[in-house]
Amino acid sequence: xxxxxxxxxxxxxxxxxxxxxxxxxxxxxxxxxxxxxxxxxxxxxxxxxxxxxxxxxxxxxxxxxxxxxxxxxxxxxxxxxxxxxxxxxxxxxxxxxxxxxxxxxxxxxxxxxxxxxxxxxxxxxxxxxxxxxxxxxxxxxxxxxxxxxxxxxxxxxxxxxxxxxxxxxxxxxxxxxxxxxxxxxxxxxxxxxxxxxxxxxxxxxxxxxxxxxxxxxxxxxxxxxxxxxxxxxxxxxxxxxxxxxxxxxxxxxxxxxxxxxxxxxxxxxxxxxxxxxxxxxxxxxxxxxxxxxxxxxxxxxxxxxxxxxxxxxxxxxxxxxxxxxxxxxxxxxxxxxxxxxxxxxxxxxxxxxxxxxxxxxxxxxx
Ligand SMILES: [Cu+2]
Numbered sequence: 001x002x003x004x005x006x007x008x009x010x011x012x013x014x015x016x017x018x019x020x021x022x023x024x025x026x027x028x029x030x031x032x033x034x035x036x037x038x039x040x041x042x043x044x045x046x047x048x049x050x051x052x053x054x055x056x057x058x059x060x061x062x063x064x065x066x067x068x069x070x071x072x073x074x075x076x077x078x079x080x081x082x083x084x085x086x087x088x089x090x091x092x093x094x095x096x097x098x099x100x101x102x103x104x105x106x107x108x109x110x111x112x113x114x115x116x117x118x119x120x121x122x123x124x125x126x127x128x129x130x131x132x133x134x135x136x137x138x139x140x141x142x143x144x145x146x147x148x149x150x151x152x153x154x155x156x157x158x159x160x161x162x163x164x165x166x167x168x169x170x171x172x173x174x175x176x177x178x179x180x181x182x183x184x185x186x187x188x189x190x191x192x193x194x195x196x197x198x199x200x201x202x203x204x205x206x207x208x209x210x211x212x213x214x215x216x217x218x219x220x221x222x223x224x225x226x227x228x229x230x231x232x233x234x235x236x237x238x239x240x241x242x243x244x245x246x247x248x249x250x251x252x253x254x255x256x257x258x259x260x261x262x263x264x265x266x267x268x269x270x271x272x273x274x275x276x277x278x279x280x281x282x283x284x285x286x287x288x289x290x291x292x293x294x295x296x297x298x299x300x301x302x303x304x305x306x307x308x309x310x311x312x313x314x315x316x317x318x319x320x321x322x323x324x325x326x327x328x329x330x331x332x333x334x335x336x337x338x339x340x341x342x343x344x345x346x347x348x349x350x351x352x353x354x355x356x357x358x359x360x361x362x363x364x365x366x
Contacts, residue, residue: 022067027212029060088129089151089189091160093167096142096182097135104177105135105145111174115147115167122149127156142179157187245356246271247344249281249335258344262325263352267300270355272310272319283319284309285333285346287326296331298324312336 033056040049097105097112105112112135119131130150137143147167151157160166168185171178247257247270262268272283285296285308295307302321303309310319312335328348335342 022063022070023208024212025059025063025066027209029056029063030212032056032059089127089154089157089187091149091151091157091167092186092188093147093171094182094184094186095145095171096179097145097177098179099138099140099142101177102137102143105143105174111170111177112145114170114174118167118170122160125156125160127152128160142182154189243353243355243357245269246273247283247333248273248275249342250275252276252279252281252338252341254335254342254344259347260344260355261347261349261352262355264325264328264348264350266325266354267322268325268355269301269320269322272321274315274317274319276314277316278314280312280314280337281335281342282310282312282337283321283333284336285323285331287331289330289332289345291332291334291339291343296323296326298326300324309336 032052036049036052036056039052104110107113112133115133116131122128122131128149129152130148132146132148134146134148135143136145149157149160149167151160168183171183243261244257245260245268247260248255249272256273257270260270270283272281274281286292287294287296295309297306297308299306299308300322302319303323304311308321308323310321325346325348328350331346331348333344333346334340
């Protein structure tokens with residue numbers, strides 16, 4: 001499970017993973033908060049925004065409390081030290097090599113070589129991690145040597161000392177090379193430096209908070225863009241003018257009302273405002289998204305049949321026509337005489353306001 005022999009890496013990783021959950025939770029809280037604000041400013045819809053705001057506050061509080069709690073727990077654990085294999089046990093042996101024995105100590109049977117060879121024997125012992133031999137040669141006087149062995153746990157070090165296959169025994173047998181009385185032994189419990197963990201935690205926290213904020217910003221931005229898009233298209237924004245119900249033709253172009261938005265299965269009346277004396281124009285709505293194929297059916301007034309199309313003719317005038325809107329989707333319209341120059345689309349959306357209807361009534365009808 002978690003704290004096996006390679007507890008170092010495993011534990012470090014899992015603690016980091018746990019810790020980054022809090023910033024993510026904080027980010028979700030921020031997201032919900034943004035969404036609540038968005039819904040509120042868009043619709044003044046307290047029925048929907050209020051629970052969202054509540055959820056945002058709860059999540060944000062939860063994240064903050066959890067974050068602080070987790071941080072304190074991490075610090076306490078670091079302060080109390082040894083738990084879960086965060087400590088290492090090190091034995092440092094220092095000694096001096098007699099001035100004229102430096103060469104001999106490095107020979108195949110010299111003390112330094114023998115110490116280095118013990119690496120292979122120690123490797124079999126439980127908990128052994130590392131052995132280092134450092135000799136700083138001195139031209140004059142004795143050379144200083146340092147042997148450091150590292151153990152994963154206290155038991156490892158203890159077992160090693162009990163077996164007496166220790167470095168000290170080796171040193172004792174090399175009286176010639178080792179300066180008498182120069183041997184010093186330090187057993188150390190090295191608590192793993194928690195700074196590294198703290199830095200990693202801090203970095204992870206910053207990165208994920210930053211990421212969550214950016215993501216949230218994008219989503220909110222996308223949401224705003226979506227709504228304002230709908231607004232420019234047909235007047236979905238309640239504060240703007242009533243949803244457009246008029247298609248204006250001028251200089252052989254549809255200049256206004258190139259996108260008409262309406263709810264499905266609703267009788268709506270649109271106006272075709274032709275401002276060109278010539279050439280002749282009309283509006284015909286297709287049963288699909290392309291300006292080809294059959295025309296939309298359902299015209300009840302202003303059309304020659306139930307095809308939704310006005311009469312193609314010249315002259316400045318406003319024609320009105322009434323039809324029942326189809327199912328949700330996009331339906332292309334154009335002018336029969338200028339099929340590629342004069343193009344627009346009818347967007348049928350569930351919940352969209354009725355074109356030309358008074359704005360407040362439209363906003364209140366979701
Ligand atoms: Cu035309």
